[in-house]
Amino acid sequence: MSFACPWCGEHNELPLDPGEFGQQVVMDCAVCCRPIEIDLPADGEGQPAIRGEGQ
Incomplete structure (x- = not known):
């Protein structure tokens, strides 16, 4: 999955693991290194x- 960083706008890639659906994942932006919270849909x-x- 590709998405834009909410801080700097650069594109990041998040490999989707079906075992993570319904959970919250926190990853650092590959460009600006700020934390990004991602709520994955349960289904x-x-x-x-x-x-x-913090936004």
Whole structure:
């Protein structure tokens, strides 16, 4: 899955693991290194909610 960083706007890649559906994942932006929270949908359908930590 590709998405834009909420902090700097650069594109990042998140490999989707079906075991993570319904959970929140935190990863650092590959460019600006700021934390990004990603809420994955429980059923694997739809778009994940992406936000900067503390936003």
